[in-house]
Structures are given as structure tokens and as C-alpha cells.
Amino acid sequence: TGNAAPLLPVVGHDTLVPLVDGRQVAYSNLDVAASAPALESVAERVAETLPLYASVHRGAGYLSQVSTALYEASRRAIGEFVGARDDDLTLVTRNTTDSLNLLAGCVPTDPDTGAAGRVLVLDVEHHANLLPWQRDTDATVLTGAASVAGTLAQVRDELAAAVAENRPYALLAVTGASNVTGESLPLAELVATAHEHGARIVLDGAQLVPHRRISLADTGVDYLAFSGHKTYAPYGAGALVGRRDWLDAGTPYLAGGGAVRRVRADRTDWHDGPARHEAGSPNVIGAVALAAACEALAALDPAEVRAHEGALRGRLVDGLEAIDRVSVVRVWADAVDPVGVVTFTVAGYDPGLVAAYLSAEHGIGVRDGRFCAHPLLGRLGFDAGAVRASVGVGTAGEEVDRLVAAVRALVTDGPQARYDVVDGLWVV
Numbered sequence: 001t002g003n004a005a006p007l008l009p010v011v012g013h014d015t016l017v018p019l020v021d022g023r024q025v026a027y028s029n030l031d032v033a034a035s036a037p038a039l040e041s042v043a044e045r046v047a048e049t050l051p052l053y054a055s056v057h058r059g060a061g062y063l064s065q066v067s068t069a070l071y072e073a074s075r076r077a078i079g080e081f082v083g084a085r086d087d088d089l090t091l092v093t094r095n096t097t098d099s100l101n102l103l104a105g106c107v108p109t110d111p112d113t114g115a116a117g118r119v120l121v122l123d124v125e126h127h128a129n130l131l132p133w134q135r136d137t138d139a140t141v142l143t144g145a146a147s148v149a150g151t152l153a154q155v156r157d158e159l160a161a162a163v164a165e166n167r168p169y170a171l172l173a174v175t176g177a178s179n180v181t182g183e184s185l186p187l188a189e190l191v192a193t194a195h196e197h198g199a200r201i202v203l204d205g206a207q208l209v210p211h212r213r214i215s216l217a218d219t220g221v222d223y224l225a226f227s228g229h230k231t232y233a234p235y236g237a238g239a240l241v242g243r244r245d246w247l248d249a250g251t252p253y254l255a256g257g258g259a260v261r262r263v264r265a266d267r268t269d270w271h272d273g274p275a276r277h278e279a280g281s282p283n284v285i286g287a288v289a290l291a292a293a294c295e296a297l298a299a300l301d302p303a304e305v306r307a308h309e310g311a312l313r314g315r316l317v318d319g320l321e322a323i324d325r326v327s328v329v330r331v332w333a334d335a336v337d338p339v340g341v342v343t344f345t346v347a348g349y350d351p352g353l354v355a356a357y358l359s360a361e362h363g364i365g366v367r368d369g370r371f372c373a374h375p376l377l378g379r380l381g382f383d384a385g386a387v388r389a390s391v392g393v394g395t396a397g398e399e400v401d402r403l404v405a406a407v408r409a410l411v412t413d414g415p416q417a418r419y420d421v422v423d424g425l426w427v428v
């Protein structure tokens, strides 16, 4: 309990929204795992930069030079934030999905047979860290490890046994933190296992980077993907950071201007480095916003972030579990230190109704559904979905209390308005 004020101010916290009963309340965003509101410092940096942008890497004009410098400085700041090594590349992408698709196109094929590279992945992953491997590589999806009431020790052993097979894997693709439960895998052990068997490891950092400091140099993680819009930066920018050799050898992700040294009618000489995969005019403002968010997070004490978010998570889980008919979803019994992502169900109420009720009667935004993780939700027995609330550096304790009180009111009094399903969506 206590006030638990946000660690950093975000925009939109004072936006008033109308409730069904005509009252207006300050909107409460407990959905940072889907998209986090921008930090005020990020909004300021964007406003300062808007008058300055012009064509990047192309124009000789003064503003083009300023824009190019801003874009490249942003790239460096993003890489630095995640501990990029000297020979790593930092690519500015659209988001985590884009980053992982890009990397999937760069997993080396077998030099002897030309067969697609082998990738090992668990079925607990967000679709963004599953479908690119399924579609573009020779992927093995491990299904046994993440069984209900399983343990991380089992997962680690299953992964280790699979990686040790005779036909080597090129890559192990794992989540940094689950977008359903906030739980993390034992990273150091997985990196060691992958490297011991000549495989690389890519971390889906979409839910990790906004909440924990992660360093490629310190952990040995080979590739990291994350999204600006979950890291308190608006606009469609994300990043892929990691080992240069695969990226320089891979097929350019986008074909077009900026990715080439020389084009003739019959052949093209592609760049290496970031430009190879970043054809077309880049998202300068998105990169600037993401870099500003990285700088703001870097200036916080990681222990303070962990304590703030951990306290909010605890308050949320304890509050929800004290309510009859509410259960909180967990995957691994021995998971430690989950990030602030909490998925729950309310027995007797469709998750879509719970989310519509929270919005219409309490002005609280949460996510419902299957969270782009159909295999995991199915395994957990939630084919009809669940409700997810998530907290970050911009969330206050009072917002968590409001959510818990609202769910308690639902269970004790039922919804006050009438809800129907229209085109698959619950509406008042």
C-alpha cells in the first residue's frame, strides 16, 4: 500500500474519459504491455525535433545533415542502452515483429545442403517470436516444456536436451519476459547451453526491455528485439541489436534506395551494416523518440524500477487473488522476479465483458483475448481468452487499487450496464 507514485511522468494520465453513467474520470492505463504511454520527456524531445527533420542520408541541406546526425545518434543511444558490443549492429525497425522477421531472413542456411537454418523455440512465445521461425526457417517448436504446473528447471533441461541433438541448431529463440505472465526464463543458463552447442540466442525483449536493464555484452545474448511503443516511446520504431556477421550476409530485408552502393540494370551491389536492411526513408522521429525513452530509462536506478514495479505487481496479484472467482495465471512454479504483466480470469464472466465493463464503468483500459499467444493460452486452458493488466514506471499504486476495487465490484454486484457482443466485440 502507500501512494506508490510513478517513477517518471507519462503523457495522458490526466485525460478525462466519460463513463456510461455520465461521470468523467481520469483515464487509467493498465495496459502498458500492449502499448505504453509516452514519457513526458519523450514527448518533449519529439516536439523539439519535429521542426528539424528533413531527408536522411540523402540531402546536402543543413536540416538533412541535422536529421542524419540525429538519426545516427539515436541509433547509438539505442544500442548503448542494451549494451551493444563493438561489433554489433543496431538496426532501427518498426517493432519487435519487424525485428524478428528481419533476423529470420538472416539465419544462415546449411553451407553444404543449402537447407534452411534450424531454430529452436518454445510454444510459450508471442506469435511474433514463433511465426517468423515457423515460416522462414526450419523451426522446431518444443511443446512439452511449458506444460501447466511445470517448472523452469524442466524447461531448461528440455531445451538443453534438444539443443544437444546431433543436427545442430543455428538459433535458440526465447522470450525475455512472457507477455502473458511476465515470467522470464533462466537467461544465463540458456545462453550457456546455446553457446556450448554452437547455437546463437535471440531474445524477444518486447516485455523485458521496458522493465529491466539488459546488456548484450554482459549476458552474451546474440540478438535482442524490442519495440518503442512498449518502451514509453510513440511511433512505429523498434530495434534489432546483435551480431553483425549474419546481418551483413543476409538477404537485404527491404529492397530499395539507401540499401545499395551501386545499381546497374543487371546487378546490384548491396551495402552492409544497418543500411543493408533499412531501405527507404527512415523513421527519424521514431528513432529519436525511442532513443529519448532509452536515455530516460537508463537514468533510473534499475533497483528502483524493479522495486516500484514489483510492489505494484504484488499489490495487483494480492488484490485480485483475494477476490472470489478471480484467478491469476502462472506458468512456471519456480519463476522468479516476473515483470509487471498479470493475466487473470473472473469465473462466470467472459474476458471481453470484463474488459468492456472496466472501460465503460471505471475508465480503466486493459487487454483481453489470447494475447497473440494461442498455443500458450490453449495449453493453459484459456481458449476463450483472459484479461491482462500491466504496470510500468508510469503507473501509480492508486491505479492498481482502482482496478482491484472495480473487479471486486463486478464480482459482488455484477455489471451495472447491459453489454452485448457486436461483431465479436463486447460493447455497452
Ligand code: PMP
Binding pocket: 033, 034, 095, 096, 097, 098, 126, 128, 129, 175, 177, 178, 179, 204, 206, 207, 227, 229, 372
Ligand atoms: N513479443 C512480445 C513478448 C510481445 O508482448 C509483443 C507485443 N504484444 C510482441 C512480441 C510484438 O510486438 P510488436 O507488436 O511491437 O511488434
